[in-house]
Amino acid sequence: MNNNTLWSLRLGYSAKQTKTIEKIGFKKFLKQSFSTKFDSNIPDYMEDSPKSFQELKETRKKLKASNPEEIKEMLKKEAQTSFEMKAWWIKKMNEDEFPLREKMTCFWHNHYVSTHQKVKVNYWIFQHNQILRENAFGNFKTLTKKIVQSNAMVRYLDNTDNRKDKLNENLSRELLELFTLGIGNYTEEDIKNGAKGLAGLGIGEESAVYRKNFVDNESFVYLGKKGNFKVDEMIDIIFEQPNIPYLITRKILKWFIYDNPKEELVVYYGNYFKKMNFEIEPLLNKIFSEEYSKNNGGSKIKNPLEYSLQLMDELNAKNPNGKLIAYFLKNQGMDLFNQPNVKGWDGGNSWLTSQVFLQRNNVADLLCNGKNLSRGQKENQDNMMIQQNPNRHLDVKLNWAKEANNKEIIAELKDRLLFQTDATTQADFEQILKYDFDSKTEGSENAVIRLFNFMVKTPEFQLI
Template sequence: MASTSLKPIAAKRFGYLEAQHLLNRAAFGGTPTQVQALVSMGPAKAVDYLVDYEKVDDAYLPSPDADADIWAPPSKEEQELRRKAYRENKEEARAKVQAIRQQKQGQDRRQLAKLQQWWVDRMIATPRPLQEKLTLLWHNHFAVNYRGCEDSYLLLQQNEMFRDHAHGSFADLARGIVRDPAMLVFLNNDQNNKRKPNENLARELMELFTLGVGNYTEQDIKQGARALTGYTRRDNDFHFNKGQHDPGTKTILGKTGKFNGDDFAELCLAHKACPRFVAYKLYKEFVADVPKLQHVAGEQKRMIGRLGYMVRHHKYRLKPVLKTVFRSEHFYDDAVRGSKIKSPVELTVGLVRTLNTPQRSGRLLTDAMRMMGQEVFNPPNVAGWPGGKSWVNTSTMFIRQNLATYLITGKPPFNSGWSRKQMNYDATALIGDLDKPTADAVVGRLSDVLLGSAATSQRRTQLRQFLKDHNDRVTNDTLIALLCLITAMPEYQLC
């Protein structure tokens, strides 16, 4: 019987595999040394260390180098050109306007690519991995994609908002999102006005961001859309357009008043379904690949219910809830460990952080993530990435394996002209502290580091056989070969 207890795990039960599990889920993995460091801290302090990340200095991380003004309001000259182009219908002016727009589009798309790499680099380098993991969670929860807003700077601003509130309060995130320019553009709230309400944001605010289906009516959406009228942006900032706002009385989720968009967010937060919905998202991110909330059943449903109660009790403050989860017996249960499928980001960033592999081409990494189905700043739609089994199919399995091989060896998938010089990786550090690096000990160590509790004895035998076939030589080459084989195992996709 699996443990469903939220009581803290006993310190004596917190060994290497437990600490590694904590790092896999609450961070992006870690080197054997980092895992050992958490073991010595014990579960309570280890969790504090990861969750109270504001105490960790990260000021040295590079800030994104982004131009806020690519889509700045048109200059006087541009306005004049547009007037000619559209009011006077001058062909030449139209062509110029078009050319300017295309030039800006190109510039903005290049900036997006740079920001994607910046974020992935940050996830790899940060001493506050949980902060980035939560930022990614909120990006996936309040999902906006570049296709739908075509403004890279707005996405960066949103990303910073998520990072600022990552382990703060969910309520602040929900309050922030109804005033977030990227979201307002993405869900067409900039077109939501009192004469012609647009229901897009109102619907998703309840369905996907706070309550989940079945907890509101079509009438709530209509009335909520009225509350959100006039919530738009001016250049890069939120702007309340009073003239477009419908100041009348609305009835939303059973309450009546002259609500605006901020009030609407508060009404959602006050609804009894919201804490459980937040708990569900945390559970899905950190504990198990659960189906959609309405299909979750049995023990998992009860766990989410209990966490929902905690979310409510702590008034949406996330830290105490996260700490409870990460310390709980349930979190370390055999049924929970090694049961989730790594997202492409977790796979990529996790491998680099676990093996401490050298710098590789950032472009190749983001390309591979896109092919694996997770391009940051570009989730497929407002529902975000579905996750779980959807990450893996016959084509992404190969991309995952080839990416791992590339990170370890520097050998890109498409180029057969690889030379050993490109490898630049010393794998012997992984076994440096072994008293006797026998073939058995080496296989045990590498399988512990990369597979953790997902390792089966069949796999260890297969790896052992490989070493035997190579006269049990433990060299950097055979270690690299073993690493490539382990990361090409189906179980390596688990965490």
């Protein structure tokens, strides 16, 4: 695979940015990726969703006073809004000229998990997503403080139930175990004491606030320090710990480049991250710049987003339906805003189980035949919301050199799609597109599409 194509996929979701990288160079491409602007506008689909705590209370009052049919309709409307949010985000991922901010937002989305299924308030989930987007390239400690004090997070990890004399340790535990230090770098006593410091931190208007009646003001020992600490001070203490940089650098390497990064790389980049005072942009810049020059293609299994958006891009699918893509992602185990648990998507081999691989092959068949992703799937509540006939045909068109011979066309597609092939696979390709292939004959377009369909079903296409 062309190295610029490889990095277009790694820093985005398709080969769309390949020509830009070739034209302006990788260094300038990174610079422009980091300088993308944050859009703070609230999308139209959020217009009718409650946005303040007061609006939420009024909505709940209305629900209690409504009849079963009205309740059903109101809940259905909020479920539709949640689905609209998935489609809105997929559109951003797919259309941004420099998609690294969205790729990094998705990374943080799977690090600081907070699901719609549990939080149930669309605006809080949207706020959570916007915090990640705004701070995608900012400071790790600052981002941690903002996310832990978001309404979505205190609801998701039950800190609304955490109060003096009735502690709930969920947020305290995940702050240490999953968000910052990782297992082995704290004690159970730190978790219990951390819950005291977080006691009373509950829902506020724009972000979480301490409720005076529920706060625990007793001193406690936290990671070796004694005091009456609250959330910001606790996170400051966490970021003084010697092993703070390594959990996140390991996860970044896994998200972008290696399903199984070497420990020396984790430590090397982690030490640099600490030296940069936990600024994310310098860390990413160093990782991408240094790993770009290495021969490391095929070291990561594509997640369902990378797989589906690359297919859509290669086939030049016009106006792909984000809701259908979201439905496919859910079937693949990558349901946006609804990870299976607080640990998030596992990634790696979990993206290539026999069932997932079969689904990918079926989708390749559908798209190569110009059909929508959900064609043939049983109707259910999710795709009833899509409001677009899943059986309608898509306008797809594969780009290839019309004057080339069979081996040249095969080489062109291999360069765009596959990181490596062997002689046996090459022979299989030449069986599909034979030596006497003539692009001027009727059906030549279909023959190249058949070759493409075969290529994207190979194990090599699942890797980047």
